Amino acid sequence: MAREIKNVVWLDEVNSQSISMVGGKGASLGEMISAELPVPGGFAVTAHAFRRFITETGIADELFRVLEVNVDDDEQLKQAEARAKKLVLETDMPEEIKKDIISYYEELCRREGEEVFVAVRSSATAEDLPDASFAGQQETYLNIRGARQVLDAVKRCWASLYGARAIFYRAKQGFDHSKVDISVIVQKMVDAEKAGVMFTSHPTTGEPKVIIEGAWGLGESVVSGAVSPDMYVVDPFNEEIVSRTVSTKNIMIVRGEDGSTVEVEVPPDKRDAQVLTDDEILRLASLARLIEDHYGVPQDVEWGIEKGKIYILQSRPITTIKREEEVKLVLEGIGASPGIASGLVKVVHDVSELNKVHDGDIMVATMTTPDMVPAMKRAAGIITDEGGLTCHAAIVSRELGCPAVVGTKRATTVLEDGMLVSIDGEKGLVYLGRLEEEEKKETIPAPALSTYVPITATEVKVNLSMVEATERALATNPDGVGLLRIEHMILGLNQHPSLYIKEGKQEEYINELVRNIEVVAKAFYPRPVWVRTLDAPTDEFRSMKGGEGEPIEPNPMLGWRGIRRDLTDREHFMLELEAFRRLVEMGYTNIGIMLPLVQHVNELRAAKQLMREAGIDLEKVDVGIMVEVPAAALTIDQFIEEGIDFISFGTNDLTQYTLAVDRNNEHVSELYNEMHPAVLHLIEHVIQRCRRAGVQTSICGQAGSNPKMARKLVELGITSISANIDAVDAVRRAVMRAERQLMLDALREKQANSR
Structure with a gap:
């Protein structure tokens, strides 16, 4: 049975993959929240809720019938708008949807400690029409307070999907009205004393300068062009304010006493005053760079400042790519x-x-x-x-x-x-x-990359699968390799390992392993390189020459792979161990041996005995395990007692085994969440136990490349984080900020206790 989609979701539950559920605006807000940008809290009434509304109330057929008009006839277009909106506004919302919206609004109020004013914004979407753009065609309602008022504003947003302009646009673009849905974003309203927009790069030339426009009151005065704002130009790389233009600002838009949005005159002493302090300008410029780095393209950002705190209200791309017709x-x-x-x-x-x-x-x-x-x-x-x-x-x-x-x-x-x-x-x-x-990309030189690499107490390493990527990995200047996958080396050979053995070519196979691993070990020496023993599932082996004998398993991800294969196919495992022995003998004492898919301490014990039999001096080589099975996390004390030098969280598998979600199945990808409380609980448990025992802790799963997860791991006290090549720099910055925040919090607590 298909998983039921929610009527309402919190913004921190959605991301860039959620456009069909919450529209572009909602997806963008969720994406910024996940990047830990200062976005006001809120929730989204999903497109699914709107679809339920028109189908369960039985108005869908009539609604789409009244839209079948000649849009070039102004009178017909106006009549279609009036009839469609009337139908939406006069039809009661299903009780379940009402209850969900009210529940989320009341929870938002509880979180804020008061009955909050919210902005209720439309976010149209079309799951089957991904190239549709409906920006600016639907309504936004500001300073809404009270559950009933929120429900009313949501209905009005739904009705705005059938404004004359929107109907005309869809008809001319050939879009089927019945396939267009609408999500509604309900977000805490920032009662800004000053607000505006900023461009993370120059909107005309593309020059890497942050352009900030600001005025008194709410940002609508700047967005609508009702006032000439101040303009500040910042060089974000040198943290320098290049220029500032202070304008005369005669009016501003504020929240009135009754909660309405009103236009008032700017007090005389503020009309010609600079809106932003230098500190606020530089803080905004810093956020601009973070936002552009996150999205990868220059952004047009709306911001507001309330009681000294900066809020990011919306972000959309500046057009840096033109699409041919x-x-x-x-x-x-x-x-x-x-x-x-x-x-x-x-x-x-x-x-x-x-x-x-x-x-x-x-x-x-x-x-x-x-x-x-x-x-x-x-x-x-x-x-x-x-x-x-x-x-x-x-x-x-x-x-x-x-x-x-x-x-x-x-x-x-x-x-x-x-x-x-x-x-x-x-x-x-x-x-x-x-x-x-x-x-412009050809005429404007790219800014020089900084050679400065911040030093962090938490080591930042890199994940590596392919020898060919060693140079790219090394260029990120990591503290070592937290995961070197050898299955990609083995699967890249011309035949199955068992065929090498069958043909008596064991020496050739060992040499291939030594040659490939040495490239990485040598490049990073003396920095540690943790090499994971073979962890390929049977379906990948089967496609190799000589792999016809591989078992056919219902679910290879849960089958004969990792340590369970090594301990049963010992002849092959001994070839791996011989390669490690030779590398250590060659002087690569920076190599660590990491055992995957371990679920019982007996597996570690047996593997270490085989290492001794292979002639590996365990005093010279670090041995560790992957913690990717909940059983290993829950019994970590037994592994510590048996003797390990390090552990590394394989969050890809740890998450899928904990949540029962196939990580490679796009149908359930929305359920896959490395930040799930159960996954974090297992991680915290292992880190605490290992810290007490002096065992190094690391992470090499995809989650390690998520700056939000990186910050959480730093707070828990992890020894190192190993990220994908393209994420090392972002993770390093996240680690640095997290460490500084922890030090700042400790200092503040010390000062508070000394008073």
Whole structure:
């Protein structure tokens, strides 16, 4: 049975993948909250709730019938607007939806400690029309207070979906009215003393300068053009205010005594006064850089300041990419590897078709496998039907620096060989046609990257799967490699490990392992390189030459992989251990051996005994385990007692095993949440136990690349965080801010206690 979609969701529950549920505005707010930007709290009445409203009340058929008019006839258009709005406004909302909205509003009030004023904003969406844009066509209601008033404002937002302008636009664009839904954002209203907009880069030239416009009162005066605002130009890299223009501001928009929004005269002493202090200007510029870094493109940002606190109210892209007329959005998926790429489609159904993919092509597959890596290296971009952020295509694409969109569900059926397409690997979008960057990118030099790398007490390491990505990984200047996956090395060989053994080519196999691991160990020496022993599932092995004997398992992710394979296929495991022994003998004492999918201390004990039999001096080599099975987390004391030097959280698996969510299944991707309280509880338990015992703790799952998770881990006292190559810098900054905040909090507490 399909999972029921909620009528109402908190904004911190949604992100860029939630556009069909909460529209672009809601998704953007949720994305900024997840990036820990100062966004006012609130919730979204989902598009699903609106669809329930028109279907359960039985008005849908009549509603869409009255919209069937000649939109070029002004009288017919006005009549359609009046009849449609009347139908929406005079139809009672289903009780369940009412109760949900009231419940969320009352909870918002409890969180704020008072009955709050809110802004109620429309956020139109069309799940089956991803290229539709409805900006500015629906209504916004400000300074709404009280549950009944919120319900009324939500209804009015719903009705605004059928304004004359919106009806006209959809008809001219050929959009089916019945496929367009609307979400409504209910957000705490910032009673700003000063507000405005800012551009994270110059909106005309693209120059890397932050442009801030500000005026007294609410930001509507700036957005609507009712006042000439002050303008400040900031060089964010040098934290320098380049110029300031102070205008005469005669009017401002404020909240009236009755809660309404009113226009009043600016007091004489403020008309020619500078709105923002220098400190506020620089704080806004700092936020601007964080926002642009998060989205990857320049942004147009609305902000407000209430009682000295800055709030970010909305962010939307400044147009930095122009789309040719023939460009059309054809697919949406999960943005798995950032960047934009254009090229000719080459659909690969199996490994026999890899030669179709040439340099600069866009490779399309149901799902990539390790034996497809040679073609992936030639591709300019990757698109898959299946998969999530931790699938093979996502991991390899990020290391290659190749844009990728996964989980589109139908790329192999919609796209055909020879089509010219463009992909946006940040937003998860696929276009038919070529996206061209504006000429400014060729004429405006990029700002020089800072060579300064902040030193943090919490080490920041890098994850690595492919030897070819060693140089890119090293360039991030990490504190070591927190995860080196050898299965990608093995699966990239020309045959199954068992075939090497069967043909008596064990020495050739060992040398391949030594050669590949040495590249990384040597590049990072003396920084630690934790190498994870083989952890490929059987379905990946089966596709290799000689892999025909691999068992067919109902769920390979829960099957014969990791340590359970090593301890039963011991002949192969001993070859791995021989490779480690030789590397240590060669002087690479920075290598650590990490055992995956461990669930019982007996497995660790048996593996260590085999290491001794292989001639590995455990006094010279650090040995650790992956904590990715809840059983290992709950019995961590037994592993500590047995003797381990480190643990590393594999949050990809830990999350899926704790929540019973297949991490590679796009149908349940919204349920996959590394920040789930149960996952965090297991992580906290292990860190606390290991800290007491002096065992190093780290994380190498996808969650380690999430700055929000990084901050939480720092607070818990983790020893190190290992992130994907493209996320090392962002995680390092998050760690630095978290450590500074902890020190500041401790200082404040000490000062408070000394009074």
